[in-house]
Amino acid sequence: xxxxxxxxxxxxxxxxxxxxxxxxxxxxxxxxxxxxxxxxxxxxxxxxxxxxxxxxxxxxxxxxxxxxxxxxxxxxxxxxxxxxxxxxxxxxxxxxxxxxxxxxxxxxxxxxxxxxxxxxxxxxxxxxxxxxxxxxxxxxxxxxxxxxxxxxxxxxxxxxxxxxxxxxxxxxxxxxxxxxxxxxxxxxxxxxxxxxxxxxxxxxxxxxxxxxxxxxxxxxxxxxxxxxxxxxxxxxxxxxxxxxxxxxxxxxxxxxxxxxxxxxxxxxxxxxxxxxxxxxxxxxxxxxxxxxxxxxxxxxxxxxxxxxxxxxxxxxxxxxxxxxxxxxxxxxxxxxxxxxxxxxxxxxxxxxxxxxxxxxxxxxxxxxxxxxxxxxxxxxxxxxxxxxxxxxxxxxxxxxxxxxxxxxxxxxxxxxxxxxxxxxxxxxxxxxxxxxxxxxxxxxxxxxxxxxxxxxxxxxxxxxxxxxxxxxxxxxxxxxxxxxxxxxxxxxxxxxxxxxxxxxxxx
Amino acid sequence: xxxxxxxxxxxxxxxxxxxxxxxxxxxxxxxxxxxxxxxxxxxxxxxxxxxxxxxxxxxxxxxxxxxxxxxxxxxxxxxxxxxxxxxxxxxxxxxxxxxxxxxxxxxxxxxxxxxxxxxxxxxxxxxxxxxxxxxxxxxxxxxxxxxxxxxxxxxxxxxxxxxxxx
Numbered sequence: 001x002x003x004x005x006x007x008x009x010x011x012x013x014x015x016x017x018x019x020x021x022x023x024x025x026x027x028x029x030x031x032x033x034x035x036x037x038x039x040x041x042x043x044x045x046x047x048x049x050x051x052x053x054x055x056x057x058x059x060x061x062x063x064x065x066x067x068x069x070x071x072x073x074x075x076x077x078x079x080x081x082x083x084x085x086x087x088x089x090x091x092x093x094x095x096x097x098x099x100x101x102x103x104x105x106x107x108x109x110x111x112x113x114x115x116x117x118x119x120x121x122x123x124x125x126x127x128x129x130x131x132x133x134x135x136x137x138x139x140x141x142x143x144x145x146x147x148x149x150x151x152x153x154x155x156x157x158x159x160x161x162x163x164x165x166x167x168x169x170x171x172x173x174x175x176x177x178x179x180x181x182x183x184x185x186x187x188x189x190x191x192x193x194x195x196x197x198x199x200x201x202x203x204x205x206x207x208x209x210x211x212x213x214x215x216x217x218x219x220x221x222x223x224x225x226x227x228x229x230x231x232x233x234x235x236x237x238x239x240x241x242x243x244x245x246x247x248x249x250x251x252x253x254x255x256x257x258x259x260x261x262x263x264x265x266x267x268x269x270x271x272x273x274x275x276x277x278x279x280x281x282x283x284x285x286x287x288x289x290x291x292x293x294x295x296x297x298x299x300x301x302x303x304x305x306x307x308x309x310x311x312x313x314x315x316x317x318x319x320x321x322x323x324x325x326x327x328x329x330x331x332x333x334x335x336x337x338x339x340x341x342x343x344x345x346x347x348x349x350x351x352x353x354x355x356x357x358x359x360x361x362x363x364x365x366x367x368x369x370x371x372x373x374x375x376x377x378x379x380x381x382x383x384x385x386x387x388x389x390x391x392x393x394x395x396x397x398x399x400x401x402x403x404x405x406x407x408x409x410x411x412x413x414x415x416x417x418x419x420x421x422x423x424x425x426x427x428x429x430x431x432x433x434x435x436x437x438x439x440x441x442x443x444x445x446x447x448x449x450x451x452x453x454x455x456x457x458x459x460x461x462x463x464x465x466x467x468x469x470x471x472x473x474x475x476x477x478x479x480x481x482x483x484x485x486x487x488x489x490x491x492x493x494x495x496x497x498x499x500x501x502x503x504x505x506x507x
Numbered sequence: 508x509x510x511x512x513x514x515x516x517x518x519x520x521x522x523x524x525x526x527x528x529x530x531x532x533x534x535x536x537x538x539x540x541x542x543x544x545x546x547x548x549x550x551x552x553x554x555x556x557x558x559x560x561x562x563x564x565x566x567x568x569x570x571x572x573x574x575x576x577x578x579x580x581x582x583x584x585x586x587x588x589x590x591x592x593x594x595x596x597x598x599x600x601x602x603x604x605x606x607x608x609x610x611x612x613x614x615x616x617x618x619x620x621x622x623x624x625x626x627x628x629x630x631x632x633x634x635x636x637x638x639x640x641x642x643x644x645x646x647x648x649x650x651x652x653x654x655x656x657x658x659x660x661x662x663x664x665x666x667x668x669x670x671x672x673x
Contacts, residue, residue, distance in 0.1 A: 090665065098625050104661060105618040106668055133617040134640035140618050328640065456615045456641030460608040467606065481642030495608075502596045502612045 016157040018085035024124040025082075025145045026075045031120075033071030041067040084143065086157050091131065093141050105140055107161050109133045113154075121145055129154065134328060134479060183285075183360055186276035186348055190320060194273075194348035195266030197314040208257065273347045285361070287345070299345075303327045305454045305478035307345070307362055309354045309447040316445055321351040325361075326482030355447070364434035364451045372428040372439070375488040378469040379427075380420035387416020429486055436476070436501060438486050448484045450476060458498045462491070474498060517589035517600060520651025525585050527630040527651070532577030534626065540570040590649045592660060594667050597637060597647045611647045613667045615639045621657045633657045637664065 034041075041064050048060035077097050085092045091105045111134055117127035126145035133140050146154075216224065231249065274291035280301075287297045306326035315321060323346035345361070346354060359365050391412035398406030422442045430437040436455075439447045459475045466472055472494040473487040489497070543566035550559030583603045590599040597611045620636040627633060627650070634650035635657045652660065 089669070096622065099622055100628075101620055101622040103618060103620045104665060106616075106665060109617045133638075140638075455612065456639040457609060457611040457645035457647070459610070459644075461602070462606045464604065475644075477639070477641035477645035479640040481644070483644065498608075498610050499596075502610045 014087065016086045016088065016160070017153050018083065019146075019150055020084075021079060021082050021143060022124075022126045022145050022147045022150070023079070024126050026072070026079050028120065028124070028126075028145055029075035029078065030072040033075065034068060037067045037071070084141070084154075086154060086161075088161055091141065103141065105131065105133060107158070110158065113158065115151060127151060182277045182279045184278040184346060184349070184353075184357060186273065186289075186346065188270060188274070190348040190350075191270045191273050191276070192266045193318055193320050194315075194322070195269035196262055197312065197318065197320060198265045198269065269347070273344075276347055278346060280360075285345075289347075299325065299327060301361075303479075304361065305450075305480055306482050306484060307358060307449040309351070309358070311351060311441075311445045313443040316351075316443075319350050320348055321354045321445075322347060323349070323354050323357065323361075326478055326480050328480045351445075358447075358449055362435065362449055362451060365432065365437075365449060370430035370432060370435075370437055372430045372437075374424060375427050375429070375486070376469070376471045376490050377424055378471055379424045379488045380417055382465065382469060383420025383423070384413050384417035387413040387419075390416070423488075427486075427488060431497065431500070436484075438484055450478060450484055452501060454478045455501055458502055460491075460494045460498055476501070517591045517598065519589055520585070520649065521632060521653055521656075522585070523630045524588075524632060524651025525581050527626055527632055528581045528584065529578055530629075531624075531626050532581070533574050536570050536573045536577070540566045585651075588649075588651070592664055592667075594670060597664065599647055599649055609647060611637060611639060611645070613664065615641070615645075616664065616668055619661050619664060621654070621661060623654065635660055 044060045044063040044067065048057050048064060074097070078095070081097055081100070082095045083093070086107075089107055091107060091110065093101075093103045093105075095101050095103075110131055112132040113129065114132070115127050115129045121127055124145070126147055129143040129146055129151050131141040131143075143151075143154075212224075271291045273289045276287065276289040279286050279288075283301045285299045285301065285304075287295075287299070289295055304325050304327055308324045308326070309321050310324065311321045322344065325345045346357065349357075388410070391410040394409035394412070395406045398409060419442070423440075426442050426445075427440045429439070434452055436450045436452060437447065438450075439445070456477045456479055458477070460472045461475070462472045470491055471488050472491045473485060474489055474494045474497060476484045476486070478484070486494075486497075543562055547559045547562035547566065550556065550562065553559070580603055584601075587603055587606070588599075588601045590597070592598070592613075595613055597613065598608065600606070600608045617638045617640055620638070621633050622636070623633045631653060632650065633652055633654045634648060635652055637647040639645045639647075649660075
């Protein structure tokens with residue numbers, strides 16, 4: 001029965017540092033596992049004490065002991081399996097008992113070495129050393145726990161390799177205040193427009209609901225009922241008894257909430273992004289904004305993985321757009337980036353101004369005269385087929401209620417085909433020497449610009465319907481986990497594009 | 508236009524991976540259903556015995572359906588799985604209903620894992636995973652390799668990175 005062994009690396013030279021975890025890690029790992037099962041052990045121990053049946057008492061005691069001792073046994077075996085070794089080229093870690101793992105990290109991929117020690121670690125004289133690459137899945141290697149001399153030896157060996165020029169450890173850039181002329185300034189008018197096209201009615205509703213809930217909690221039910229009765233009496237007096245006056249008033253109240261949402265959005269956006277200025281200094285973009293809380297965000301140009309220019313339908317009507325970036329911290333779609341606003345590169349500007357700014361943010365786009373290509377026209381047929389299918393389903397389902405009149409549903413094929421035509425006209429891509437650009441959106445409009453050297457991986461996928469039509473979807477991942485999607489490409493074209501984008505650019 | 512590599516030029520994993528998928532599918536299903544079955548047995552001993560019967564029945568049907576699905580589709584899955592690695596890129600093709608082809612430029616690699624679960628060891632197999640900076644969706648994973656083949660592939664990939672960066 002063959003297994004994975006921790007053999008010396010065939011690609012590396014001599015070992016610089018190697019070792020195991022500190023024996024204290026047996027106790028530390030066991031304690032972590034016991035914390036997870038402590039509640040069950042406590043329940044069994046309680047049953048052992050309280051139960052009157054001897055057999056049940058015995059089993060409860062056994063279960064408690066298993067839950068407390070098994071983690072210790074497992075962590076001991078895992079300690080024997082864990083080894084690390086650093087050569088001039090690779091950090092090699094082998095671990096695992098049931099699932100054995102052998103991990104190799106090229107030294108020049110190591111971005112960060114960080115250490116920490118909690119109270120227990122400090123009491124035992126050990127610490128946790130984490131090794132990180134640019135991969136977004138947390139620390140690639142966690143040495144929990146090693147002694148301080150072992151940590152110093154590993155850092156020194158890595159520094160030695162770094163000083164030989166083999167590895168390039170990331171250096172925290174010194175952020176100098178930008179004093180150059182700003183690249184872009186967002187006007188207050190654009191910020192107000194952004195707010196008005198970003199309705200926060202939901203926020204207002206939630207606020208009103210919270211206040212009403214609190215009011216009812218503190219015994220406001222009677223007051224609430226008398227208000228409702230008074231409103232009903234008033235509407236009956238104005239519109240007549242039994243009329244729909246109350247309903248009209250309800251609609252008016254909802255409209256009021258909607259308007260309040262708009263105004264709130266306008267105020268929130270104006271305050272949040274007040275005085276937004278984008279400037280650049282020494283290959284680093286600085287974004288300054290905020291009325292009450294002043295914020296300055298620095299983003300090195302090389303960390304920009306993808307640039308997006310987006311317009312929702314409302315914003316398109318007023319000619320406004322938003323520019324976002326995917327950086328190595330998080331993709332632009334990630335919720336945390338959206339909530340903190342760090343994904344927003346330019347919060348509001350005219351679409352033409354944003355498109356002109358693309359060349360300044362991504363110099364790669366300057367050398368390319370982008371020629372936009374359409375994707376397959378099979379999308380029209382597919383949408384028409386979908387419309388026909390839906391129309392047929394509605395016709396059959398509606399026959400029972402409206403008779404032959406339900407056959408009118410078959411006309412859905414027309415708007416469906418028109419929609420397919422609109423998608424076909426708006427879905428385009430352009431490939432430059434150093435850049436891939438994708439644009440899509442019928443009602444809203446989206447542009448994405450991806451420098452080729454930021455592409456991490458690509459995937460071509462086909463559903464059964466795609467295979468029938470000979471098309472595929474191409475997805476492109478950039479650093480940080482962001483993704484750009486290009487559907488409806490003929491399969492051969494998708495493969496050619498993927499091969500081209502995954503090839504090393506000629507130097 | 509760049510050369511397009513056809514899937515037929517790709518390598519296949521070891522045929523033993525079919526047995527591994529079947530066994531791991533069956534074991535996984537039984538483990539999950541065992542939890543529900545335990546709950547069902549618990550209820551059988553109470554006044555709500557009907558609930559116990561219901562839970563046992565449903566979990567039995569689901570287990571049978573899942574096991575049947577696994578046994579029927581593993582051959583198809585094996586037929587679809589293929590991969591290649593060269594000096595420039597790694598490629599894996601997989602998927603039965605939705606066909607997928609994942610491509611990773613070698614220069615984007617961050618680190619490489621070879622791992623073996625207990626069932627994989629039973630079949631003499633291992634899995635190779637290559638990570639990039641693109642997150643979970645941008646990893647390259649192949650299972651059904653012999654440990655020596657996985658190690659050879661890993662070493663070749665690491666050598667390719669060095670050559671790309673020279």
